Amino acid sequence: MDKKVLVAYQSKYGATRQYAAWIAEELGAELRERKNVKPSELGEYDCVVYGGGLYAGDVLGADLVAKVACKNMVLFTVGLADPAITDYSEILSKNFPQKMRKSLKVFHFRGSIDYKKLSLVHRIMMSVMKRMTVGRKKSEEWTEEEKLFVGTYGNQVDFTDRSSITPLVEYVCELTQKKALRDGDD
Numbered sequence: 001m002d003k004k005v006l007v008a009y010q011s012k013y014g015a016t017r018q019y020a021a022w023i024a025e026e027l028g029a030e031l032r033e034r035k036n037v038k039p040s041e042l043g044e045y046d047c048v049v050y051g052g053g054l055y056a057g058d059v060l061g062a063d064l065v066a067k068v069a070c071k072n073m074v075l076f077t078v079g080l081a082d083p084a085i086t087d088y089s090e091i092l093s094k095n096f097p098q099k100m101r102k103s104l105k106v107f108h109f110r111g112s113i114d115y116k117k118l119s120l121v122h123r124i125m126m127s128v129m130k131r132m133t134v135g136r137k138k139s140e141e142w143t144e145e146e147k148l149f150v151g152t153y154g155n156q157v158d159f160t161d162r163s164s165i166t167p168l169v170e171y172v173c174e175l176t177q178k179k180a181l182r183d184g185d186d
Contacts, residue, residue: 004030004044004045004046004047005027005028005029005030005045005046005047005048005049005172005176006029006030006032006037006041006042006045006047006048006049007020007023007024007027007029007030007031007032007049007050007051008020008031008032008033008034008037008048008049008050008051008061008064009031009033009034009050009051009052009061010033010034010035010051010052010053010060010061010064011033011051011053011060011078012053012055012060012122013053013111013112013113013114013117013118014112015053015078015109015111015112015158015160016051016052016053016060016078016111017033018160019051019076019078019109019160019165020049020051022162022165023049023051023076023165023168023169026165026169027049027169027172027173029049034052034060034061034064037064039064039065039067039068042064042065042068042070043068043070045070046072046175046176047072047073047074047172047175047176048065048070048072048073048074049074049075049076049168049172050064050065050073050074050075050076051075051076051077051078052075052076052077052078053077053078053079053111054077054078054079054081054091055122055125056125056129057090057091057094058091058094058095059075059077059091059095062095062096066095066096066097066100067097072175072176073100073103073104073105074104074105074106074107074168074171074172074175075096075104075105075106075107076106076107076108076109076165076168077091077106077107077108077109078108078109078110078111079108079110079111080110080111080113080148080149080152080157080159081110081145081148081149082110082144082145082148083108083109083110085144085145086108086145088106088108092104092106105171107165107167107168107171109160109161109164109165110159110160110161110164111159111160112156112157112158112159112160113152113155113156113157114156115153115154115155115156116156126153129149130149130150130153133146133149134146134149134150
């Protein structure tokens with residue numbers, strides 16, 4: 001890819017880093033960890049792809065892109081929930097201003113978890129989340145998402161899937177091709 005594309009990410013346990021590496025490889029893009037990117041640098045790129053893990057309703061590192069005007073911004077999130085049945089609107093509302101959400105293209109991917117490797121804080125958060133979501137309900141009242149959560153709780157699971165990045169990669173390629181065509185008209 002001859003246009004400048006940055007893939008930036010913030011990952012706690014590695015799944016977001018893995019997706020970011022796959023995306024950067026497919027796009028021939030620059031790959032940088034969130035802590036090594038300044039908001040002022042984002043304008044230097046034709047397209048910025050930002051990935052953040054989902055934790056307690058927050059997108060890790062969202063502050064990098066939430067207040068920066070970047071014409072071609074693509075976001076991907078990584079969490080345990082199945083994107084096919086999960087509503088992310090509340091998370092996106094919490095992390096990004098309404099004006100930005102209107103132009104932000106978002107993709108959601110499934111990650112991985114190994115409860116034995118979680119920090120104490122994250123183990124407690126997961127325990128509290130389990131109690132809050134299903135603790136007072138009968139199992140037959142659980143939603144599909146809650147059933148998936150309980151099914152993975154306390155275990156090591158890996159839902160990462162390289163093929164799931166294809167729509168994002170295709171979208172970025174289309175974006176940068178359109179930009180190249182517009183720039184060629186100048």
